[in-house]
Amino acid sequence: MIVTVHGHDAYCYTGGKPFDPARPSAVFIHGAQNDHSVWCLQTRYFAHHGFNVLAVDLPGHGRSKGAALPSVEAMASWILAVLDAAGVDKAVLIGHSMGSLIALEAAFAAPARVRALAMVGTTYPMKVSDALLTSARDNEAAAIDMVNIFSHSSMAQKPSCPGPGFYAMGGARRLMQRMSAINPQQLFYTDFYACNAYANGEAAAASVRCPVLFLFGAKDMMTPPRSTRALTAAITHGKVIEVDAGHQMMAEQPDAVLDALFAFASGSVA
DSSP: OEEEETTEEEEEEOTTSOOOTTSOEEEEEOOTTOOGGGGHHHHHHHHTTTOEEEEEOOTTSTTOOSOOOSSHHHHHHHHHHHHHHHTOSSEEEEEETHHHHHHHHHHHHOGGGEEEEEEESOOSSOOOOHHHHHHHHHOHHHHHHHHHHHTSSOSOOOTTSSSTTOOHHHHHHHHHHHHHHHOTTTHHHHHHHHHHHOOOHHHHHHHOOSOEEEEEETTOSSSOGGGGHHHHHHOTTOEEEEESSOSOHHHHSHHHHHHHHHHHHHHHHO
16 A cells, blocks of 8 residues: 655555555554564454554655655654555554654654554664664675674574574565665664664653553563663553564564564454
8 A cells, every 4th residue: 555645655564455444553663674574474464353554664665765764753753644644543553673662752742643552672762882873874784784683582593483484584684685775875874873863762651641562572682671671661551571582573473473462452442
C-alpha cells in the first residue's frame, strides 16, 4: 500500500490483506538501516487475525521515497502523517530499536492517536559509541558487519532457525547492505545519529498513559535489559516480557515475539 506523505510516496506493508479502516490498526516501525521486512514473521498473522497492518518503510528506507529524516522527532511526525494519509484515527504503535523511540515520541506528540505502545529492543538514552558513529559515517560496510554481530545472540544459529533455510544473521546483513545500495547517502550514520541525539525520551515516557509493553531480548547486546531502567521506571504501568534472543529478536524468536505482541495488541482493543 502506498500513500502520499509530505509530497513523497510512503510504502506500508499490509500483511497480505486489503486495508480496511473499520478494523483496529497496528503500525510496525523498523529500526536503523532496516525496512518493513524485519516484521514479516509477525505482521501477516496480525493481518489475518483482525488487524489492519501498516508496516512502514521510513523515508530513505526500502520503498518509501524522500531523504532519510535526521531526527526521532521528525520521524514521529512522519508516522502521524502516515496515519492521516491512511485514514487511521487511532492505532497500536509497535517499534523496534530506533522505531521504539519513534513510537514513544509519537505517543508524546499525539497521545489521542495512540491506543497502545509496544517498545521492542528499546532503551533510553539510546547512545551510540563514538567509534560506531565514526564507522557508520566513514566505513558503512564495516559498521553493518559490526552491528550484525552485536544484534544476534549467536553466530552459529542452526539452519532451521526459525525455519528451514532461514539464516537470521545472513538475512539481516543482506538487508542492511541493500539499504546502503538503494540509499547511499550515509543512511546508517543518519539513523544512528538520530538515536544518539534524541533527548526527549524521559519526558515522553513520563507522559504516556496508554497501555505499554516492553519486549526485551535477554541476550541483547545492543540495548541490554539492564540499560532500560530509566524507561521502565518512568512508565511504571508498562508490562515487561523477556525472550531468549538478541536484539534482532523478531527473527531469532518469531513465535515468542508474535505471542507477546498479539496478546498485548488484542487486549488493548478488546
